[in-house]
Amino acid sequence: MLTIDHVTKTFFPGTVNERVALNDVSLHLDEGDFVTVIGSNGAGKSTLLNIIAGKIAVDSGELLIDERSVKRMKDYQRAAYIGRVFQDPMAGTAPDLTIEQNLALALRRGQRRGFHLGVTPARRERFKKELLALELGLEQRLKARVGLLSGGQRQALSLLMASFTQPRILLLDEHTAALDPQRADLVTRLTKSVVERDKLTTLMVTHNMEQALRVGNRLIMMHEGRIILDLPEEEKQKMTVAGLLAEFAKIKGAALDDRAMLG
Amino acid sequence: MNAALELGLLYGIMALGVYLTFRVLNFPDLTVDGSFTTGAAVAASLIVQGVPAPVATLAGAASGAVAGIVTGVLYTKGRIDGLLAGILTMIALWSINLRIMGKSNLPLLREDTVMTPLRDNGLLGGPWSILIFAIFALVLKFAIDWFLSTDLGLSIQATGNNEQMIRSFGVNTHFTTILTLAISNALVALCGALVAQYQGFADVSMGIGLILVGLASVIIGQAIIAGRSVWVATLAVLVGAIVYRLVIFLALAAGLNPNDMKLISAVLVVAALLLPRWGFLKRVPSFRQLNRRAVRA
Numbered sequence: 393m394l395t396i397d398h399v400t401k402t403f404f405p406g407t408v409n410e411r412v413a414l415n416d417v418s419l420h421l422d423e424g425d426f427v428t429v430i431g432s433n434g435a436g437k438s439t440l441l442n443i444i445a446g447k448i449a450v451d452s453g454e455l456l457i458d459e460r461s462v463k464r465m466k467d468y469q470r471a472a473y474i475g476r477v478f479q480d481p482m483a484g485t486a487p488d489l490t491i492e493q494n495l496a497l498a499l500r501r502g503q504r505r506g507f508h509l510g511v512t513p514a515r516r517e518r519f520k521k522e523l524l525a526l527e528l529g530l531e532q533r534l535k536a537r538v539g540l541l542s543g544g545q546r547q548a549l550s551l552l553m554a555s556f557t558q559p560r561i562l563l564l565d566e567h568t569a570a571l572d573p574q575r576a577d578l579v580t581r582l583t584k585s586v587v588e589r590d591k592l593t594t595l596m597v598t599h600n601m602e603q604a605l606r607v608g609n610r611l612i613m614m615h616e617g618r619i620i621l622d623l624p625e626e627e628k629q630k631m632t633v634a635g636l637l638a639e640f641a642k643i644k645g646a647a648l649d650d651r652a653m654l655g
Numbered sequence: 656m657n658a659a660l661e662l663g664l665l666y667g668i669m670a671l672g673v674y675l676t677f678r679v680l681n682f683p684d685l686t687v688d689g690s691f692t693t694g695a696a697v698a699a700s701l702i703v704q705g706v707p708a709p710v711a712t713l714a715g716a717a718s719g720a721v722a723g724i725v726t727g728v729l730y731t732k733g734r735i736d737g738l739l740a741g742i743l744t745m746i747a748l749w750s751i752n753l754r755i756m757g758k759s760n761l762p763l764l765r766e767d768t769v770m771t772p773l774r775d776n777g778l779l780g781g782p783w784s785i786l787i788f789a790i791f792a793l794v795l796k797f798a799i800d801w802f803l804s805t806d807l808g809l810s811i812q813a814t815g816n817n818e819q820m821i822r823s824f825g826v827n828t829h830f831t832t833i834l835t836l837a838i839s840n841a842l843v844a845l846c847g848a849l850v851a852q853y854q855g856f857a858d859v860s861m862g863i864g865l866i867l868v869g870l871a872s873v874i875i876g877q878a879i880i881a882g883r884s885v886w887v888a889t890l891a892v893l894v895g896a897i898v899y900r901l902v903i904f905l906a907l908a909a910g911l912n913p914n915d916m917k918l919i920s921a922v923l924v925v926a927a928l929l930l931p932r933w934g935f936l937k938r939v940p941s942f943r944q945l946n947r948r949a950v951r952a
Contacts, residue, residue: 445823466827467822467823468822468823468825468826468827468828469825471822471823471824471825471826472825474823475823476823478819482817483817483819483820484820484823485817486812486813486816486817486820486821487816487817488816488883489812489813489816493809493812496806496809497809497810497813497821497824498824500806500810500824500825501824501825502825503825505805505806505807505810505826506805506806506807507802507805507807508805508806509804509805509806510804510805510806510808510809511804537883553824554823
């Protein structure tokens with residue numbers, strides 16, 4: 393499905409600001425995997441997503457989707473396989489276009505865009521059905537500009553737009569972090585149902601450990617550009633937030649010891 | 656008065672092009688000062704060489720598209736700032752336009768142009784020619800309305816609205832940007848070709864300051880007719896182009912010199928941008944919307 397093979401990325405190499413964002417990272421996702429990614433700031437979580445999406449080029453290593461190398465494909469070409477929801481609720485939709493126009497844009501993911509009308513009665517029926525699943529009443533407001541929606545509504549719409557064409561991979565980049573707790577909870581529930589309905593292969597970055605444990609069938613923890621913990625489904629189910637913190641302290645301590653010994 | 660209406664409708668075609676870049680793509684394209692003259696120069700030189708006027712007019716429009724593509728490539732592939740990319744093309748076109756025409760002014764007085772049937776039948780300056788010009792402008796308006804509502808047109812609107820988002824849905828925004836600049840400058844050059852035939856000559860300096868005319872039309876139109884949907888906005892642009900010509904007509908009638916027109920255009924645009932921020936005008940809804948746009952820009 394998705395294979396990241398010995399990928400390394402260094403920002404500002406050869407300068408005083410040099411920073412290793414990803415250090416020889418390897419990760420394989422099977423079809424239908426829903427992996428949550430946690431880690432402190434600067435651990436490389438966002439870089440990992442940006443490298444998969446094609447926003448950032450890798451220094452070395454290989455990147456495969458369905459056994460095919462996508463390393464040299466541009467971000468808009470990879471978009472045929474990858475759906476993405478950003479942290480900023482404003483980022484995933486076009487504010488001056490209507491809800492139905494936004495959905496029409498999302499509907500053509502990775503396909504040729506020609507002179508077919510964007511919103512037709514048939515497509516509108518489909519959009520209504522998809523919006524109904526969000527339970528936000530947006531199916532009544534197809535002609536409303538998206539800029540008029542609240543942050544939570546926009547993020548729910550972004551999630552729908554990123555996922556309803558069933559991309560091979562869904563990337564979620566702290567997509568609930570900018571919402572108030574109630575809205576974040578709503579979007580988390582929607583995420584769960586959307587991913588489970590279509591069995592989407594998903595990689596979700598989050599700051600929220602509780603959320604990382606609540607959803608998905610696998611959890612990875614990153615630190616200083618490496619994957620330091622990889623919990624499969626059974627272990628993840630038994631894990632608690634306190635357990636994760638203890639695990640993090642232990643591994644971090646060990647890393648420090650290693651460095652002290654090398655020094 | 657009738658001539659002002661005719662000119663307003665003719666220049667409305669150019670204003671529609673400016674609307675596509677400034678409002679839809681959110682791109683301040685200054686190429687138009689050059690591409691307007693290029694359209695006029697290409698059409699006029701072809702007509703002088705005996706090419707049928709409709710063909711020459713279309714060739715003029717096509718030359719504008721090429722100019723737009725050049726600006727688009729400089730901006731996307733060359734990563735040159737949009738304003739500068741437009742200025743570079745515009746300046747380069749000055750020399751190219753002189754090459755095309757061979758001299759700085761090309762008269763079309765005894766040539767067969769698309770305006771000849773109107774002129775020979777004494778229709779120019781009358782209600783029939785206004786009607787014909789209006790129908791032509793409206794056909795282009797509806798074509799743009801339709802185009803912007805297609806899958807491709809929506810992806811162009813999204814490129815101007817949220818580029819990162821539309822890339823994440825698989826749209827090559829370099830392509831949509833270049834395409835929009837091509838269409839916009841084709842409309843501007845078409846307008847140049849028609850204006851040259853209407854006034855009976857092409858002149859190398861006919862495009863100077865044209866961008867302000869286009870901007871004034873867009874801004875005035877949207878101040879009069881508020882509304883965000885595409886078909887309202889394009890209608891507003893045409894109305895704005897006509898109102899602009901009427902203002903110029905009144906200014907001339909009041910005794911101002913034609914040489915003052917550039918100053919008047921600039922003052923009009925500044926006034927349309929600043930007035931909404933002052934006191935009582937804030938309460939007028941269409942001005943409020945205009946103000947928000949000005950602040951965002």
